[in-house]
Amino acid sequence: MKLNINLRNSFFAAAIAALGLLTGCQPDEVTNGNPLTMVDMDAAFTAATTDGNNYTFNASNDANIQYHTWKYTYTGTFPVGNLAEVKEYGNTKSMTFVFPGTYTVQHRVVGRTGGTNFVSEQTFVVTNLLLGENIVSSPNFENAADWHVFNTSGSQTVTWAFNNGSATASGGVANAWSGQGLYQAVQVEAGTYRVDMHVQGPGGMDQTWFQVFVGATQPVNGSDYGSDATTMLGLNTWAGCGIAPFNGMLSAVGCQGTGTNVTFTQPGTAYIAFKAGTGSNNGVTGITVSDISMRKLP
Structure with missing residues (x-):
């Protein structure tokens, strides 16, 4: 099951959350930087998965975007570290979520002028533990x-x-x-x-x-x-x-x-x-x- 929370705001999303802007059902939009130096950029992204553990994310390939950054935070019972922000010049990113829990993925786009940036987040609830292949032969007594x-x-x-x-x-x-x-x-x-x-x-x-x-x-x-x-x-x-x-x-x-x-x-x-x-x-x-x-x- 996937629960989406879409945001378009500054990279300092935590500060905005403290002001109560993240409690609504609809995305909030906040820009950072001088709007005269960079037009609005779309930080929204889509997510696709076939098994609930391996995800592929795709974002806009706007020519005004200098680079993208991706990171996630994890909440759950397993000792999983959070993914540090990774700079990606392309607009796609693959992530594997091994352990059950909640993963919040944050995507940031940085403009070519003025340092303007826009952020979008989505939250994913992972229910399956990603394991290797079953090494037991005939697990249901097939033979x-x-x-x-x-x-x-x-x-x-x-x-x-x-x-x-x-x-x-x-x-x-x-x-x-x-x-x-x-x-x-x-x-x-x-x-x-x-x-x-x-x-x-x-x-x-x-x-x-x-x-x-x-x-x-x-x-x-x-x-x-x-x-x-x-x-x-x-x-x-x-x-x-x-x-x-x-x-x-x-x-x-x-x-x-x-x-x-x-x-x-x-x-x-x-x-x-x-x-x-x-x-x-x-x-x-x-x-x-x-x-x-x-x-x-x-």
């Missing part, structure tokens, strides 16, 4: 062969079933601890990756867990997994989730783990794994997984 099954321990009454576009863990009997997991190897670069997936289930579970790991060691059939891997995200009835029905991204509905991000200091092979298990007579009433993603942060 079940991309995923390997491993039993963690116990009677193996908890099992995974592959569906059309998802996989579901279910099963378990009273006082018979059981768990089963899925994993695949992924190739990572040095840097930070964001991991998440969609989970859905009817709830009603007890003494039940679902955990997502990223580790450097390959899971082994018949052995539990997680002692040397990072517990990223999870459902855990002891911690209070999985009891009520759930449907959403695990980062939002889960209640266990260190969070979505994992950092690698060097490139290599890593393993993304998740396991479900229970010791309750309720069993795993159904945990359906889809849209598994592991994407590199910029």
